[in-house]
Amino acid sequence: MAEKPTPTKEFSRLVGPGAAKALVTIGITDQRGLLFHFPRRYLKRGEYTTLSELRVGENVTVAAEVVDFSSRRARNGSMTLVDVTVSDGRTRLPMRFFARHQGTVHGLKHALTIGTSAIFSGEVENFNGTIQLKHPEFEPFDTGDVLDDLRAAHEAERPVPVYPATAKVSSLLIRRAMRMVVDPLHDGEVNDPVPAEIVERRGMLDATQAMRMIHRPHAEADYRRAQHRFRYTEAFLLQTALARRRADIAAYEATPRPPRPGALLDALDAQLPFALTGGQLEVSAEISADLAAPSPMQRLLQGEVGSGKTVVALRAMMQVIDAGGQAALLAPTEVLAQQHARSIRNLLGPLGEAGMLGGAADGTRVALLTGSLSAAQRRQALADAASGAAGIVIGTHSLLNEKVQFADLALTVIDEQHRFGVEQRDALRAKGRTVPHQLYMTATPIPRSVAMTFFGDVEVSTLREVPAGRSPITTHLVPVDRPKWVARTWQLVAEAVERGERAYVVAPRITANGGDDGADLLDAPDDKRPLATVEEVAELLEAEPVLSGIAVGVMHGRLPSDEKDAVMEAFSAGCTPVLVTTTVIEVGVDVPEASVMVVMDADRFGLSQLHQLRGRVGRGSAPGTCLLVTGAGEDTPALQRLKVLTETTDGFVLAEKDLEQRREGDVLGAAQSGRGNSLKLLRVFTDRGVIEEAREDARRLIAEDPNLVHHPDLLVAITQLVDPDHEEFLDRA
Ligand code: ADP
Numbered sequence: 001m002a003e004k005p006t007p008t009k010e011f012s013r014l015v016g017p018g019a020a021k022a023l024v025t026i027g028i029t030d031q032r033g034l035l036f037h038f039p040r041r042y043l044k045r046g047e048y049t050t051l052s053e054l055r056v057g058e059n060v061t062v063a064a065e066v067v068d069f070s071s072r073r074a075r076n077g078s079m080t081l082v083d084v085t086v087s088d089g090r091t092r093l094p095m096r097f098f099a100r101h102q103g104t105v106h107g108l109k110h111a112l113t114i115g116t117s118a119i120f121s122g123e124v125e126n127f128n129g130t131i132q133l134k135h136p137e138f139e140p141f142d143t144g145d146v147l148d149d150l151r152a153a154h155e156a157e158r159p160v161p162v163y164p165a166t167a168k169v170s171s172l173l174i175r176r177a178m179r180m181v182v183d184p185l186h187d188g189e190v191n192d193p194v195p196a197e198i199v200e201r202r203g204m205l206d207a208t209q210a211m212r213m214i215h216r217p218h219a220e221a222d223y224r225r226a227q228h229r230f231r232y233t234e235a236f237l238l239q240t241a242l243a244r245r246r247a248d249i250a251a252y253e254a255t256p257r258p259p260r261p262g263a264l265l266d267a268l269d270a271q272l273p274f275a276l277t278g279g280q281l282e283v284s285a286e287i288s289a290d291l292a293a294p295s296p297m298q299r300l301l302q303g304e305v306g307s308g309k310t311v312v313a314l315r316a317m318m319q320v321i322d323a324g325g326q327a328a329l330l331a332p333t334e335v336l337a338q339q340h341a342r343s344i345r346n347l348l349g350p351l352g353e354a355g356m357l358g359g360a361a362d363g364t365r366v367a368l369l370t371g372s373l374s375a376a377q378r379r380q381a382l383a384d385a386a387s388g389a390a391g392i393v394i395g396t397h398s399l400l401n402e403k404v405q406f407a408d409l410a411l412t413v414i415d416e417q418h419r420f421g422v423e424q425r426d427a428l429r430a431k432g433r434t435v436p437h438q439l440y441m442t443a444t445p446i447p448r449s450v451a452m453t454f455f456g457d458v459e460v461s462t463l464r465e466v467p468a469g470r471s472p473i474t475t476h477l478v479p480v481d482r483p484k485w486v487a488r489t490w491q492l493v494a495e496a497v498e499r500g501e502r503a504y505v506v507a508p509r510i511t512a513n514g515g516d517d518g519a520d521l522l523d524a525p526d527d528k529r530p531l532a533t534v535e536e537v538a539e540l541l542e543a544e545p546v547l548s549g550i551a552v553g554v555m556h557g558r559l560p561s562d563e564k565d566a567v568m569e570a571f572s573a574g575c576t577p578v579l580v581t582t583t584v585i586e587v588g589v590d591v592p593e594a595s596v597m598v599v600m601d602a603d604r605f606g607l608s609q610l611h612q613l614r615g616r617v618g619r620g621s622a623p624g625t626c627l628l629v630t631g632a633g634e635d636t637p638a639l640q641r642l643k644v645l646t647e648t649t650d651g652f653v654l655a656e657k658d659l660e661q662r663r664e665g666d667v668l669g670a671a672q673s674g675r676g677n678s679l680k681l682l683r684v685f686t687d688r689g690v691i692e693e694a695r696e697d698a699r700r701l702i703a704e705d706p707n708l709v710h711h712p713d714l715l716v717a718i719t720q721l722v723d724p725d726h727e728e729f730l731d732r733a
C-alpha cells in the first residue's frame with residue numbers, strides 16, 4: 001500500500017529530473033498534480049522591489065536580499081532581538097524579529113544568512129525615526145536570481161504567482177516547473193467536469209483557460225476570473241454529490257405515516273401546558289407533510305437553545321406512532337439521552353405509560369437504552385423495542401448496536417446531528433423495514449452557506465423565535481488579573497444559590513494532564529498559560545470563603561455513567577447547587593433553576609460553543625447571567641472576540657462571526673472534515689453566492705440525469721471527491 005511515490009516519466013522529462021524529484025516531496029508526481037497546486041497569492045506591481053516607497057502603517061510584501069544580520073539580548077533579558085537588514089540593490093530596509101527561545105534565533109540565522117533572497121510581509125513601522133518592518137513573515141528563495149525573475153515580471157506588469165512552498169521546494173522552483181507544464185497546454189486539454197452548457201450559460205472560463213490564467217496571469221482580472229471558475233467547480237462537485245445523495249435517498253421507499261386525527265398526537269396537544277409558538281406550528285407542519293410522503297424525510301431542524309425543538313420532535317414521533325410505527329431518538333451523550341427521556345416522559349405523562357398502573361390504555365411506552373442499564377432493564381428495553389410496545393426508544397450510539405431490533409422503525413430523530421458521522425446515520429437508517437424518515441436536530445445555528453455546503457442533501461427547518469416568557473441573559477467579561485472582579489463573580493454565584501438557584505462553572509479541561517470532553521478549544525500559540533481544570537477549579541471553590549457551606553459537584557466525561565446521573569440529579573435537586581464541569585453540559589441539559597454560568601479561560605473556547613454554554617442558564621424564571629473569565633489582555637483579538645458575546649445573543653450572528661475566524665476544516669468539527677478537506681479555494685463564508693449558483697445548477701442537472709450517465713467525467717470527479725464510504729453510494733447506480 002505505502003508505495004513510495006515517483007514522478008511519471010513524462011513529468012520528469014517536462015520539468016526536469018531535479019525539479020520532479022523535489023516536487024515529489026510535496027506529493028506532486030505528474031502534470032495534473034502540479035496544475036492543481038494553485039498559487040497562494042500573487043505579487044503585484046508596487047508590492048515588491050520598491051523599498052523606497054514604503055509608508056508607515058501599511059502591510060507590505062517586499063522582495064529583497066539579506067545584507068546584514070545581528071542579534072542581542074533585550075535589556076530585560078527575556079527576549080532576543082534579531083536585527084536583519086535587507087536591500088533591493090538600491091534601498092536598505094531594517095527589520096526586527098523578537099525571539100523568546102534560542103532555537104528561534106538559530107532558525108532565523110539559518111534561514112536568513114547574508115546573501116539570501118526572500119519575500120517578506122509585515123507591517124511598516126516608524127522606529128525612532130527610521131522605517132522598519134516588525135517581525136515580518138518571510139519566504140526565502142533558493143537562488144539569488146529571484147529578483148531578476150520578479151523584475152522581469154515587474155517590467156511586464158504581470159502579477160507573479162506565489163506558491164505554497166517548503167524549504168526544499170521553493171515557490172520559484174514551482175513557478176518554473178509550472179511554466180513547462182502550462183505553456184504547452186492546448187485548448188480543451190484540461191478535463192472539465194462541469195458540463196459545457198453550464199460553463200457557457202454562466203459565462204465562465206473553461207477549465208483549460210482557467211488553468212492558464214491562474215498560473216500565468218497577465219493581470220489581476222485574469223486570476224480573479226480563474227479563481228472564481230475553480231471555486232465554482234469545487235462548489236459544483238460538492239453540490240452534485242449532495243444532490244445525488246438526496247435523489248438517491250428520495251428514491252428509496254418509505255412507509256407514509258400520515259396523521260391520524262383523534263389519536264395520541266391530538267391527545268398530546270390537548271395536554272401540553274403551553275401553546276405552541278407560530279414557528280413550532282410551521283415547522284411541525286413541514287415535518288408532518290414529509291412523514292406522510294412515500295419517500296424518506298431528510299430534514300434538519302435547527303433552533304436556538306430553548307427554542308422548543310423537543311416538543312416538535314415529540315409531535316413527529318406521535319404522528320408515526322399513531323400510524324403504527326416506532327420512533328428512535330439518538331442523543332450524543334448518555335446525559336442527554338437521559339435528559340430527553342425525562343422531558344419526553346414528562347410531556348407525555350400517562351400517554352407514555354401504557355401497560356403501567358395509571359397509564360393510558362391506548363398510550364405508548366418510552367424505552368431508554370443506555371450503557372448503564374442492569375441486565376434485566378436492558379432485556380426489558382430491548383424486548384419493548386422489538387415487540388413495538390415502546391413507541392419511542394431513546395439512546396446514544398448504543399442504539400446502533402445490531403442487537404437492537406425494532407418492530408417497525410418509522411422515524412429516527414438525531415439530536416445534535418453534526419456529532420454523528422454519515423456512516424452512523426446510515427447504520428440507523430438500515431434498521432427499518434422500509435427506510436425510516438429522519439429528523440436531525442441541532443442547537444448550533446448553522447449559517448445558510450454552511451448548511452448548503454455540509455447539509456446540502458437535507459431540507460432545513462429553522463425555529464427562530466424562542467417561546468415567550470424566557471428570561472434574558474446578560475454576559476460580562478471578567479479579567480483574571482482583576483481580583484475584585486473575580487471575587488465578585490464568586491459572590492454572584494453565592495447570591496444565586498441563596499435565592500435557591502444554581503450555577504455552572506465550566507473549565508476547559510478535566511485534569512492538568514488532559515481530557516477536554518471534546519471541547520471546541522482554539523489554539524493559542526502565544527499563550528502558554530495552562531488551561532483551567534475541573535479538578536483545580538473545584539478545589540478553588542471549596543476554599544473560597546464566600547462559598548463556604550455551599551456544596552460543589554463535579555461533572556465530566558470520565559465519570560462512570562451512573563455517577564454522572566447521580567451528579568446531575570444532585571445538581572438539579574439543589575443538593576449541590578454549584579456544578580464544576582467540562583463542556584459535557586453544553587447541549588440540551590435542562591435545569592430551569594440554573595441562573596449563573598461562569599466559564600473559565602473563556603477566550604480559549606469557540607464563540608458558538610460559549611453561546612451554547614450560556615444557553616444552559618436563564619431557562620426558568622430567574623434571569624441568566626454569564627460570566628466569562630479570561631486572561632486575555634486588553635486590546636487583544638481574543639478579548640475583542642469575546643466582547644461580541646456581551647453585545648448579542650443572536651446565535652446566527654455569532655455563528656457567522658465564529659465562521660469568519662476559522663479555517664474551513666474546523667467549521668463543523670472532525671465529523672464533517674472529510675468534506676471540508678476537499679475544498680481548495682472555496683471559502684464557505686465568503687463564497688455563498690457561488691455555492692447558491694452551483695447548488696441550483698447541480699440540482700437541475702441531477703433532476704435531468706440522476707445517474708450522470710450523460711456526464712461520465714462528472715461522475716468520476718464526484719466519486720473522487722467524496723470519501724471512500726461515500727463512493728459506495730455513488731457506485732450503486
Ligand atoms: P431546545 O431543545 O430547542 O433547546 P426544549 O425543547 O428543551 O428546547 O424547550 C425548552 C423549554 O421550553 C422546555 O422546558 C419546554 O417545555 C419549553 N417550551 C417548549 N415550547 C414551548 C412553548 N411553545 N411555550 C412555552 N414553553 C415551551
Ligand code: MG
Nearest residue numbers: 306309310588
Ligand atoms: Mg433539546
